Amino acid sequence: MISKRIVLHFPHRLVDQPIICKLVKDYDLQFNILKAYVTPQEEGLMVLELSGEDAKFNKGIEYLQSKGVKIQPLSQDVIRNEAKCTDCGVCVPICPTGALAIDPLTRKVHFYDNKCIACELCVKICPPRAMEVRF
Amino acid sequence: MRTIKEINARIKKGVAVVVTAEEIIDLVQKKGVKKAAQEVDVVTTGTFGPMCSSGAYFNIGHSRPRIKIGGGTCRLNDVPVYTGFAAVDIYLGATAIPDDDPRNKVFPGEFKYGGAHVIQEIVAGKDIRLEATAYGTDCYPRKKLETLVNIKDLNEAVLFNIRNCYQNYNVAVNLSDKIIYTYMGALKPKLGNANYCSAGQLSPLLKDPYYKTIGIGTKIFLGGGIGYVAWQGTQHNPTVKRKDNGIPQAPAGTLAVIGDLKQMRQEFLVGTSMLGYGVTLTVGIGVPIPVLDEEILKYAAAKDEEIYAQVVDYSQAYPQMVPGSLTEVNYAQLKSGKIKVEGKEIPTGNLSSYSKAREIAEELKSWIKKGDFLLTESQAALPGAESGYTFKLLKERPIV
Numbered sequence: 001m002i003s004k005r006i007v008l009h010f011p012h013r014l015v016d017q018p019i020i021c022k023l024v025k026d027y028d029l030q031f032n033i034l035k036a037y038v039t040p041q042e043e044g045l046m047v048l049e050l051s052g053e054d055a056k057f058n059k060g061i062e063y064l065q066s067k068g069v070k071i072q073p074l075s076q077d078v079i080r081n082e083a084k085c086t087d088c089g090v091c092v093p094i095c096p097t098g099a100l101a102i103d104p105l106t107r108k109v110h111f112y113d114n115k116c117i118a119c120e121l122c123v124k125i126c127p128p129r130a131m132e133v134r135f
Numbered sequence: 136m137r138t139i140k141e142i143n144a145r146i147k148k149g150v151a152v153v154v155t156a157e158e159i160i161d162l163v164q165k166k167g168v169k170k171a172a173q174e175v176d177v178v179t180t181g182t183f184g185p186m187c188s189s190g191a192y193f194n195i196g197h198s199r200p201r202i203k204i205g206g207g208t209c210r211l212n213d214v215p216v217y218t219g220f221a222a223v224d225i226y227l228g229a230t231a232i233p234d235d236d237p238r239n240k241v242f243p244g245e246f247k248y249g250g251a252h253v254i255q256e257i258v259a260g261k262d263i264r265l266e267a268t269a270y271g272t273d274c275y276p277r278k279k280l281e282t283l284v285n286i287k288d289l290n291e292a293v294l295f296n297i298r299n300c301y302q303n304y305n306v307a308v309n310l311s312d313k314i315i316y317t318y319m320g321a322l323k324p325k326l327g328n329a330n331y332c333s334a335g336q337l338s339p340l341l342k343d344p345y346y347k348t349i350g351i352g353t354k355i356f357l358g359g360g361i362g363y364v365a366w367q368g369t370q371h372n373p374t375v376k377r378k379d380n381g382i383p384q385a386p387a388g389t390l391a392v393i394g395d396l397k398q399m400r401q402e403f404l405v406g407t408s409m410l411g412y413g414v415t416l417t418v419g420i421g422v423p424i425p426v427l428d429e430e431i432l433k434y435a436a437a438k439d440e441e442i443y444a445q446v447v448d449y450s451q452a453y454p455q456m457v458p459g460s461l462t463e464v465n466y467a468q469l470k471s472g473k474i475k476v477e478g479k480e481i482p483t484g485n486l487s488s489y490s491k492a493r494e495i496a497e498e499l500k501s502w503i504k505k506g507d508f509l510l511t512e513s514q515a516a517l518p519g520a521e522s523g524y525t526f527k528l529l530k531e532r533p534i535v
Binding site: 086 | 185328485
């Protein structure tokens with residue numbers, strides 16, 4: 001079993017096509033949509049948690065790529081500007097997945113980007129604006 | 136037991152025993168108050184949190200020909216500054232924002248840039264755009280000035296904060312069914328989170344609850360440089376309820392502080408944006424507490440478990456000035472990451488950075504140990520718990 005959080009960039013010509021349901025039907029994959037939108041340039045962006053058997057997962061990814069979908073691991077999406085972070089901890093209770101957590105000993109805030117689902121709740125509430133979105 | 140003069144003599148000799156407000160807790164637990172008080176000369180404290188009543192004044196020097204900005208207008212990087220002083224003296228407030236900022240028109244506003252950010256950039260040594268207009272006089276004929284300014288060229292650059300270093304603060308929650316955006320951060324509906332703002336056992340005024348050593352003239356760590364307590368801060372309220380250990384259970388004393396911005400460092404003066412609320416400056420302050428007797432040391436050794444704060448609803452009670460609180464919790468509970476309010480366990484977040492507070496207390500300790508920082512005798516006491524000095528609400532009267 002593989003389970004990964006990935007960011008899909010759909011080019012304009014694919015925005016109106018049923019791509020994700022193919023992953024379910026033909027590759028037996030499960031998905032959870034964390035975020036989806038179409039940009040003003042009519043490109044689609046979708047953040048998925050995708051899981052399934054290893055071989056099928058890889059085939060599914062190959063299918064997406066053959067269609068022209070660009071795939072990024074999610075951890076590249078929300079990043080922390082370490083120079084700006086003051087380790088206050090306002091973000092900690094706002095983060096729904098525990099990707100931002102305070103170390104009980106050092107009292108520094110850790111950012112576990114593998115837990116981040118790119119909901120971006122932290123981005124606007126961070127007082128020194130240390131959390132940034134990068135696609 | 137010992138005087139500040141004696142402590143300073145020991146600092147100069149390099150033999151003073153200096154510990155942080157965290158270290159003294161362990162030391163007292165191990166050795167007891169009496170022994171610890173005999174051994175320790177100074178306890179250092181620290182705090183690093185948003186302090187809206189911050190600002191800085193500058194004397195920019197006279198231009199050729201001269202301009203009288205006093206009574207005119209002036210902006211630094213588009214942020215308006217106060218000009219009601221003499222010709223080239225201006226005051227920049229931390230919460231000031233550019234005229235064209237959308238504010239909260241598209242709610243919640245982001246407030247990405249304001250006075251606090253300008254202060255941080257000035258301290259960082261960046262060039263700042265100054266634009267001023269004046270009405271022109273015989274002695275100050277110039278009507279317009281546009282120039283870059285840099286902190287190293289200004290005559291005076293002084294941080295002057297009229298209310299900082301709050302002695303304890305509320306824990307903010309939201310009882311309503313929609314998210315609210317406050318100066319205590321974003322509060323999720325139905326007790327979704329609880330935000331607090333204090334360094335607790337490291338916080339200066341919590342370690343000297345009756346202001347026995349901290350007073351007017353006390354030399355402090357301010358924004359990475361040296362500053363002084365100038366006065367009691369605005370809204371100073373020493374008469375609130377206290378626990379048996381003397382520690383206020385609600386927002387109480389405050390400090391007005393002043394210091395040379397030219398010595399300060401941008402990592403201790405951080406421009407801060409509160410979504411839907413505004414801009415503020417996060418300030419690092421450290422205060423040394425001289426261990427003059429056992430009683431002072433006993434107070435300085437108070438720990439998180441013994442310091443209580445009030446949990447206040449910021450959806451109704453706070454804005455509508457409804458007195459009272461939902462419950463009280465101590466800082467050990469707050470720092471555990473969860474507190475219980477009305478039977479519900481809710482996650483906590485801190486606006487004030489405990490790790491930075493620790494860094495400040497450590498840095499102040501190292502200054503004192505190296506002999507770079509001598510203690511001052513306070514010149515006058517702050518109004519204390521028995522003074523009757525209280526925080527009054529506005530008495531609104533209709534204008535007829």
